[in-house]
Amino acid sequence: MLAMQYRFTLPADYDMAIIRQRIQQRGHLLDGFPQLEWKAYLWSERDGQHQGAVNAYAPLYLWQDNDGINQFLASPGFAAVCADFGRPQVDIWSVWACLGSQTMPAATVCYEQTQAIAPGTSLAALRQQEQQQATKLHQQGALCVLSAYDPQQWRILRMSAWDAEQDCLRQTSHHTSYQIGYVATKR
Template identity: 85%
Template structure:
């Protein structure tokens, strides 16, 4: 499994209703896309309601394999995103743990954290720690938890999705918060 994300940070005065409307009108178009497990249409507003929030559009994908990523990046849908916002750098992460994928559509918010993997860190030990952390978050009420790493930039990605922001308050300190506008799922 591979996670993929790109992020557009938008001006502070950007009308985020445009992003919400875009998600509402186009979100369903990726339902059933080949090799896509899910796409979470993430957005945030710099109004201070969620920690770390700025005006941003940052969809997060879970792919079965690289073929799905290649098909999507060559698709008219991604071309439309690039035409509207510019071509973004795309982060691709190798997945260590993903719990509760089928429940992701029930989540309203998600929190993400990225951190550098220090030189000399045992990847095997870090993988076990992240799998344990994912299990704990899932047991504490997260509906979906994802842990992945990027060996090109040596970074770790943690994502947990929750039914409400209140549910997550103590579990996800120091994370960026996003609203989930829609979740496209595999068929």
């Protein structure tokens, strides 16, 4: 499995109702897309409630394989995103753990963290540690937990999705907090 994400940071005075409306009108169009496990339509708003929040649109995808990514990036839907916001850098991550994919559509908020993988780090040990952390978060109530790594830039992606905000995660500068507008699924 592969995770994929791109992010558009929008101006501080951008009307985020435009993003919420876009998600509401177009989110369902990816339901049943070939090779897609889920797409979480993530957005954040500079509102003073969330530490470090900026206006952003940052969808996160979980793909069964590379064929789905290729189909999507060549699709009219992605062309429309590029026409509206510009062509983004697309990050692709190899998935180490994903727990709770079937409950992802019930999530309303997610927390993401990226972290550099230090030179000399044992990937086998790090993978085991990430899988244990994913299990722990899932047992603590996260609806979906994703752990993945990017061997091109040597980074880890950690994402946990919840049915409500988690104060312990929201208050830290280590996590980026997003609202989830919709989750498209393979159906």
